[in-house]
Every structure is written in structure tokens, then in C-alpha cells.
Amino acid sequence: MQQADLTKRINELKLKRNAVILSHYYSRPEVQDIADFVGDSLALSQEAVRQDADVIVFCGVHFMGESAAILSPNKTVLLPEIDATCPMADMVNVEGLKILKEKHPEAPVVSYVNSSAAIKAESYICCTSANAVEVVNSLDADEVIFVPDKNLAAYVASRTDKKIIPWEGHCPTHHQILREDVLKMKEKHPRAEFIAHPECRPDVLELADHVASTRGMIVHAERSPAKEFIIGTECGLIHGLFKAVPEKTYYCVSEFACCPSMKMVNLEKVLTSLEKMQQRVIVPEDVRARAKEALDRMLAVKIN
Template sequence: MIVTDMKSRIIEEIQEWKQKRNAILLAHNYQIPEIQDIADVLGDSLALARAAADTTADVIVFCGVHFMAETAAILSPEKTILLPDLDAGCSLADSITADQLRDWKAQHPGAVVVSYVNTSAEVKAESDYCCTSSNAVEIVNSIPDDQEILFLPDMFLGSFVKNETGRENMHIWMGECHVHAGIAPDHVEGVLEKHPEAELLIHPECGCSTSSMYLKSEGILPAEKTHILSTGNMLKRSKESEAEEFIVATEVGIIHQMEKQNPDKRFLAANPNAVCPFMKMITLEKVLAALKENKHVISVPEEIANQAKLSIDRMVAIG
């Protein structure tokens, strides 16, 4: 009871400070339940980027990880972007640097660079297009068929996009999100064995996504029940489907929203240990401190921001 009262007081104070500062709270689907529940906009990377670009708020409190706050700063340079915990990083974004990308581009002169949004501002500045898991296929399809493509940094998403588009001239960087990579085929198969009627909702970053595409094509996984989707589209599918059970292969934070939106349905984590420690760093207390103390302001140098914005604008416009 004491803990509940304290939490309620913190939430009330957050709302007061949001009004004082004309602030908006953006939160990713992987955040802890308390943060999801108070967010003004809750969504995947693409939805949050669009919200950051469109908001009339003076202050954006970004409850996500560092690259997301950087993207908001690039899209809305006139606004104050706050990241409540500076240690909220991303193992996937760390898997490639701007220098590594420049070297890769030198090996493939003239290639079009498509970077997943899970990258640093410096990498985005070296890219032609940004994408998210919800529009990566559409972005690659928008590029002429004879154009060589460098896709980075996630190898599982890259394999999914290459399979969906049939692009043979697409090179894939061998990076991964350690949380998603840890969701293996045997995790999915183990849960499916116990719940054969469940639908499979699989994020393309997962270590099981490549095998799932193959098993689906071979008829081993039921095609009508196997869906490889972004987090936003996972939520949409869970609401629209008539299925009563779902096996969810992504970071487990999304299950809170699924259960909240579909109280009569059951959601099972393919791997209950698929927890991103960076996404769980932001708490109600840190959000309040961010608003009261202006912690921590995220900005991007103007030259890098201007270059990166070109690729991000293309991402926001497609899909």
C-alpha cells in the first residue's frame, strides 16, 4: 500500500511537471509497465520518430535508449530532448561505428546504404536511408533493382529483408541485438509443442527468424499462424486476430501492452529471459528527475544532424 501511494504521488508530480514544461512523454514498447502506462505516445521506433517530429511540445522526455533520443533531437532540434538515464544504450547500435561504415562503403563504391534506426547519429549521417523493422522491406523495394545495397547493422533483419525482397545484390552487416539473438529456434519450438494452437509473432531481429522463414516455407510451421512483424504490427495483429493464444518472440516488455489491450487472450514469451537491461533502466523516479532537473539533455552536432536527417526523413516518409 505504501509503495502504491508513493508511485501514485510520483505519477501526479510527473503530470504536474509535464504541464509546467509543456512536455510530452514518448515510450518504447519494451519499457517497464509503469512507464508504458503513463506515456503520451507508446510505440515502436517508427511511431516514436514520427511523434517526435510532429509534436508541439517544448520538451520531449524519451523513455527508450540513446539512439532513439538522438533521432528525436535530429528531427526536432528546436526542442529539448531528455533521456532519463544516460546509460540506456543499445548493443545493436554499438555493433557498427561510422569509421567501420566508411570502410565498408569504400569496398562497395556507389552502393546505397540502408541503416536500421538502431544506429548512432554518426552512422545515420553516413547512410542514404534509415529504416525500422516495420518499413525496411518497403524501403529496400523503393530502391532500383540494379542498385547494390549495404544493409546494416542487424544480420537477422537483413536476412528477412533479403528474403522478402529477393535482392541478390544486398550485402548484410553481421551485427545483432544480443537480446533478440538469444531467442533461438528451440525456444519457439518448445513453447509451440505445448501450445500447438497458438499464433507465432516473431520479430525479424530474433535469432529464430531465419529458421522460422524456412520452416514456414516448408510447411513445418503453419503459414497462417506464423507472422514475422515489427513490434507495432505485433500489437496490431494480437488485437485483430481471432486466436486466443500467442507465442511472442521479442523482448518481453511488449507483453504488458498485449495483455492490457487483450485481457481475454493469453501471451507466452518464446524466451522469458529475453529482457533488455537498457530498456529497463528508466523508472518513474528518473522521469520525474529528468523533468525537474533537465536530465539528461541529448543533442547532436549540427553538421552530423543535418546529414543524418536526410536518411531519417526518408524513413519517416515511407511505410
């Protein structure tokens, strides 16, 4: 089926199912283009709550679908590719986290939203890459456990007086962006600003002109006087940058900055998901309720 035919059929079924299609910035460009909303994972889940839809089709990885199910328990959440999992989210497990909590009973657990519902349920509060520093500083504790990303933990540690106890996880896509990659691109494009995601290695962030979340990168590109940018995150964001600020130029920092899991969803799988109402994401109610408490605590934190 041609792309135009796929899009037409998807739109027909979307109306029939009273569905809303959400796409993360890291998805394939054609998937972003057919989505009703494109954004980062938490913002999309919050948007789903606001939508008068019966069905949420989440074009992303498993933890994203879980977040939507946590916040919209009365809606059907579909993940077009059930095998699309986040390697970083899979690096932390409940049993290991419980052991770490026993070792540090006074340290509240801060879990990055890029984690499973089960991990969120074991956490005191969640955070995003945009608000991690503010969330940690809001806690009445001298030390905190931070899961699952050690790179984001290191970024937070450099901006707080609290002791950060990190979990030894990382995003493989961001972790394989190397300092040498950045230096080569800076030499090739000397007028370009380098903006990096805080999931990158600390020595990569040292070279950044600006550190920001995925959405934050788009906002920065809109506001910055610079005309060229080296993008230190997953390559899919460049499509969103071109759509938001088409008059500027963007270079991906590395050819390896591509997440295989985020590229698993294509238009055919979106169509099949709507046709067969699959694959449904279900979070057990006891887990969902505890995970939502952690998300709600995060949303209550005032950001300057």
C-alpha cells in the first residue's frame, strides 16, 4: 500500500475508533507527520488526558505507552509495536531497586520518566530531563537514589548539593555519542551551536553550548540567534526541528545517534494497530496507582 493510501486508511480508522495518534520526536518522519501530536513522552501522555478520545495510539516505546495508561486509565492505549522497548528502562529492575532502597533507607527514589510503570511505582517521585534538577532540589533529603540513567544523574549531581546515588544504566543511543564525534562536527561546522541532551556522557556535555531536553532543543533553536546547530540527541528530532524552525540548518552529531527501538513503528504497524486494536498496554491497578502518585508529586513541583 502506498503512503498516501496508508495515511488515508489510518485517518478513516482514527475517526471510526475515536482515536488520537501520538508520536515521539524520535519516531520515523512519516509517523510524526500522521500524528495528531508530536512531543516528548510525558507531554504526550498529558495531552492524551486532555483529549476526548477513546483510544490512544502511542508511536513510541513501551514505557511511553505505560505512562499514557497510568494517566488515562479509562482509555484504551495501543502500542503499534509491542517489541519496541527502551534499553535504558530495561536496565533497572524492581528487585535491584528494592535492595538499593534497603541500603539507603533515608534516600527517596527519583525515577526518570524513561522507566517502567513498576519502577515508577517503587519511586517517591518522577522527573523528566527538563525538570530533573528542580525535582531533586525540591526534596527534603540530603541524598537521593536516581534511576535508571547514570548520565542524567551525573548532570543533576553537578547542579545540586545533594548526594546522588545513581543506578548504572544509560541510553545506548546517547551514550555512544562520543567527545570525538562532537569535536569533528565542530571543526566541520565552526559556526554551529552544539546543543546536547543530558542523557549524553558528561565529557560530551562539557562541549555543549546548551544542554536541553528534546522539546527544549526546539525551543532553543527558535530563540537562539544562531543559524546552524549540531544536534546531540537521537536523529529523529531533526525532522521536528526542520518543521518548527525550517529556516535554520541542523546536523546530527553522529550517524550512530539512531534508536532502533524508536524506528520500529511504521505506518503499516499504525494501521494494523487500529484495525486489530492491538497491542494494548495494560498496567495493573495497584502498580498504576502508586506510579501515578510519583508522577503527581513531580507535577506539583514548581519550576522557575
